[in-house]
Amino acid sequence: MTDDRRTGLPSAAARGVGLEGAHDRYIGHLDMDAFFAAVEQRDRPELRGRPVIVGGLGPRGVVSTASYEARVFGIGSAMPMSRARRLCPQGVFLSPRFSRYKAVSEQVRAILHNAASAIEPVSLDEAFFDLTARAASFADATKQVIAIKAEVERTTRLRCSVGLAPNRLLAKLASELAKPGGIRPIAPSQVRDLLDPLPVGRLPGVGPVTRRRLAGIGVQTVGQLRRIAPEVLVREFGQHGGYLHRIAHGEDETPVAARVESRSISREVTFPEDVTDRQHLEAVARELSADVARQLQQEKLVAKTVRIKVRFPDFRTETRQASFGVGIDSPHLLGQVATDLLRHRVEIGSGGLRLLGVGTGGLHRSAARQLSLFDETGWG
DNA sequence: TCTGGGGTCCTAGGACCC
C-alpha cells in the first residue's frame, strides 16, 4: 500500500523486515475457468453448451468441477455427487482424467515460466507469477498480462481469468473478480474501496470456523475487520490474528516462490461401502503404502514418520503415527508399519471403516540423491 | 445434502534433556 507508514508499530513489526524502501511489486494470478469440465468440453465438442460435472462417480463421490452450464443448476465444487445428480439429472457426469489435465497444466506453466521471473503453481489450474523484474510500470505489467492470457488461451484453447496486483492476496482476489474469462488489475490506490465491502469469507485463510468466530465479535466485512485492533485479533486468534490484520489491510509480503520439496506424501481411499473385514483393510493399507513408497522413490525422498488415517461410519476421523531414526522408502516396510498401526493402535468397531489412508512426513532427501549431488559438483 | 483426495500450516500437551 502507498500509506504503509500510517498504522504505527504493531503491524510494521508483524510484517517483518525488508519493507522499507521496497517498491511496488507486480504479482499475477492465473486461474483456468472451470478447468476439468472445460478440458472435457474442448476435447469432446458434443459436450459444449451442456452441463458437465466432473468428479467421483461412486456412491460417495463429490464434484470436482462443474461447467458454467451446470452451475446454473446450483451445482458447485465439493458438493456430493448424489445431490448434483438430483439437481441436474440431464447433466453429463464424468470421472476426472488427471493425466490429461496435467498435460494442459504443463503447457500453461511453460508459458508463465517464459513470461515471468518466478512462478508458483497452486494446483493444476492455478498459479501465481511475478512480473516485478520484467515490467517498468503497472501499465506495462497490465500489457504483459494481456499477452500472457492471450497466449494461454491460444495454446490451450481454454479460457482463463487473470488478476494483477501488488501482492498475492490481492492478485488472487482480482482473478476471482475477473471470472469468467477476464483480466482485472488492482492498482494500490483502489485497494481499500475494493476490500472494505467484501465479506470476510472471501479472504483466503478465512474459512467457515474463522468466519463464525469473527461474526461472534461483530465482524462480517473486511472493512469491519480492518477496524479491529491487531492486539484484539492476536488475543482471539493467536498467530492467525496477525495474518487477519494484515490481509484486512490488503497487505501480503509473501514472495512468489515455487516449493522445492514435498513435505508429506499420502494416499487415501473412501470405500463405496464401509469395510469391516480386517484382512481386506490390511491389504488396502499395503496397496496404499506401495503407492506412497513409489512416489517417495520417484522424488528421491525418504520418510521419518509414517501415519495412518481412519474414518468411521459416523465420520469421526483419527490418525496414528510412528517415527523412526532413519528414513524409509520401501513399500514393504511402509506396509508393515501401516498394518501394525492399524492392528494395534485403532479400535475398529463392528461398523468398520469408511476411509483408510497411509501418509508419510518428516521427508528428506535419500542418500542416493545426496550422492548424485556430489557427482554433479564433481566431488564424487 | 451427507460429506473426495491431495496437500499446507498451526496448536497443544507431554517426554526428555540440559
Next chain:
DNA sequence: TCTGGGGTCCTAGGACCC
C-alpha cells in the same frame, strides 16, 4: 526434598486450500 526454564521432538487433531 522440592522445583526453574528453555529447547526440541513427537503425537493427535484441526483449519484451510484447491
